[in-house]
Each structure stands twice: as C-alpha cells, then as structure tokens.
Amino acid sequence: NFEIAMEYNSYKNIKYYKECAALVEGMGYKLVDLKIVPAKSITKISAIICSCDPAVNIGVNDCAKVHRVLLPRLEALLGTEETSMELTSPGIEHNIKNAAEFEIFTGRSVRIWDKTVTDWVSGVIKCADQNSVTLEKEDGEKFTILYENIAKAKFLL
Numbered sequence: 001n002f003e004i005a006m007e008y009n010s011y012k013n014i015k016y017y018k019e020c021a022a023l024v025e026g027m028g029y030k031l032v033d034l035k036i037v038p039a040k041s042i043t044k045i046s047a048i049i050c051s052c053d054p055a056v057n058i059g060v061n062d063c064a065k066v067h068r069v070l071l072p073r074l075e076a077l078l079g080t081e082e083t084s085m086e087l088t089s090p091g092i093e094h095n096i097k098n099a100a101e102f103e104i105f106t107g108r109s110v111r112i113w114d115k116t117v118t119d120w121v122s123g124v125i126k127c128a129d130q131n132s133v134t135l136e137k138e139d140g141e142k143f144t145i146l147y148e149n150i151a152k153a154k155f156l157l
Contacts, residue, residue, distance in 0.1 A: 054108040092155055
C-alpha cells in the first residue's frame with residue numbers, strides 16, 4: 001500500500017536506546033533498531049546493528065561480538081536475566097520503516113517510492129533530519145524528499 005506516509009520516530013523515544021547506542025558505537029557499529037518486548041516468563045529483545053562505514057557489511061562474528069556485550073548491559077538495565085535476544089544486521093533486503101534510520105544510513109544507496117512522482121527515485125543518502133532526506137543522484141544532482149511523501153524505502157542493491 002503506497003498511501004501510507006513514512007513517519008519519523010525519534011530514537012529518544014525508544015527505552016534504553018541511548019545507553020545501548022553508546023555501547024554499540026564504542027565497539028565501532030551503529031544501533032539501527034532496538035525492541036524490548038516483555039512477555040510472561042521471558043523478555044524478548046531484538047536489535048539491529050550496522051557498520052559505521054556504509055561500504056562495509058557486517059557478518060555473524062560482528063553480531064556475536066556485540067551480542068556478548070549488549071545482552072548483559074540490557075539485562076542490567078532491565079533488572080532481569082530472563083531474556084532472549086536476537087541481534088542482526090539490516091541485510092541487503094532491508095526496508096527502512098522509521099525515517100530516523102536515514103541519518104544512520106548516510107552514505108548508503110537507497111530506493112524511495114516518492115508519492116509526488118508516483119515512482120521509485122534513488123540515490124545516496126547525503127543527510128537527513130526530522131522532516132526530510134536529501135539524496136544525491138549519480139550525476140551529482142541533489143534532491144530532498146519530505147518523509148510525508150515517502151511511501152516505501154529500501155537499500156539499492
């Protein structure tokens with residue numbers, strides 16, 4: 001459905017994101033997403049990390065390294081060891097769901113469904129703020145898209 005507009009959900013609103021992001025960045029990665037879902041007997045945690053360098057993909061060893069450091073930190077913050085954590089990389093098929101991700105993925109090539117032209121547009125993310133993202137086309141031309149005009153966004157393969 002291309003009628004839905006992309007929303008900007010600040011990372012400041014994600015509980016424990018700030019503490020975890022600082023830890024992850026200290027290890028040379030960026031925290032893309034953090035979800036903490038308390039259940040009856042166990043708290044389920046899912047996290048997505050990426051490399052600070054947009055040209056570098058991360059692998060299983062990177063995820064394992066961050067998992068070993070991040071899980072004890074979250075258990076301390078949550079006050080429980082009854083946890084289950086899945087930590088992944090965005091993967092090449094990643095769909096950008098939160099407009100706040102554009103800033104994290106600065107330097108990466110993306111495809112965006114722009115509702116104003118009813119077509120996919122693509123380019124390298126140059127910068128992003130709370131309202132829009134600026135891309136640069138292959139010819140060097142830069143253009144800005146308001147999040148309210150973005151229906152979908154994904155990495156350009």
